[in-house]
Amino acid sequence: MDLTHPLTEDASVYPGDPKIELRPHATHEEDGYRVTDLSLGSHSGTHVDAPSHTEPDGKTLDEFDVSAFEFDARLVDCRGKSAREAIRVEDLPEDLPADADTATDTDLLVFHTDWSDHWTTEKYLDHPYLAPETARWCAEQNLSVGLDALNPDPTPTENASEEEPTGVPAHRALLGSNCLVVENLTNLDRLPERFEVRAYPLALAGASADGAPVRAVAEW
Template sequence: MEPIDLTRRIEPGMPVYPGDPGVSAESSATMQSDGYRVTHLSFTTHVGTHIDAPAHMEPEGSTLDEYDVGDFRFDARLVDLTGERGDGGLDAREPIEPGTLPDGTPDADMLVLRTGWGDHWGDDRYFDHPYLTPGAARHVADLDCAVGLDTINPDPTPTERAGDDEPAGTPAHHELLGAGAFIVENLDLTADLPERFTLRAYPLRVDGDGAPVRAVAERSSRAD
């Protein structure tokens, strides 16, 4: 298996969480004026394909700099929800319940959930993704797994199309991060991936609540 890049490109105009500042890229030095190029980039710690550290939501949660680099290498199991009901996948803003996720020992330390919502990257529909119920997030945490998603949020993202019956706030984040489980969001899962693979999601080395990652899938030693 050749390495597969699961990372969204960071660029101006890309989707960001509603209310967050967008990405900007401005030249601070140019070849014409200075003989070299330097670009000033501005974005949040939760832009594009990124990892959430517990400090993102938990007052006493760990920041990224408290982990060893090896902690960002995951034995991943792909959970493909796109044909869950046999009718082409999940609906907009559909809750993902515990019963749709693996039970027992998953023989993995990350569950990568393919909802199919990555197909909507770049349009407004992307923000009306399926989401984990608090019970489903608790189930993942009880399995001692991190979670990766092809959505911008494991919780419902606020839009004008939000339903009155959706969970308020960020309960899925709290269930996962409160248990010390990483969350990797905005994965590009459109490639043909095996059920088992190694995911390398190395963040920028910052003492922060999260950071963009270069997410790469590689062959897993457990695949055979």
């Protein structure tokens, strides 16, 4: 099952990030072949965040073995959450491990909010988010996070409230513990509770590998 949004010019991006641009560079009519000039940010579309995204000394994507992007995943149903509502620890399934020493075959929690229905619209920016304590709990369990939204933290918009956390505490809790974050997933309504995810990033290297688009695919 493909969990990936296509990279199109109307794709939702974090406020201030580069927009995706697709321009013909060569055409069949003029050159006898086709090449497209792509312009996009490293966090465009369905993508994975490296620790270096928020952590000055964090690992870049090329410092992870490719197997790090293969996950045993568990779906967390958060479809009852409304715009800009926090996902709290008590919203997690009760049978998830209670501490870091508890054995588990899950290494990725995928939060299903149904917010991918708003992809390419302004409403997409007002998604539910992980409360800081929820992100810390995931990090303590060594659980990476995926979600069908732009951001595990609240995305700044004019609809933000004073009660919301500021900055990127969910990112920092997860990435600071070397837990990966896969953002902008889609088609989560077609998944069973447990499945496998492959989310291999583009092979960026060095400082530029703070994140990269992925082709995220689920199998079960």
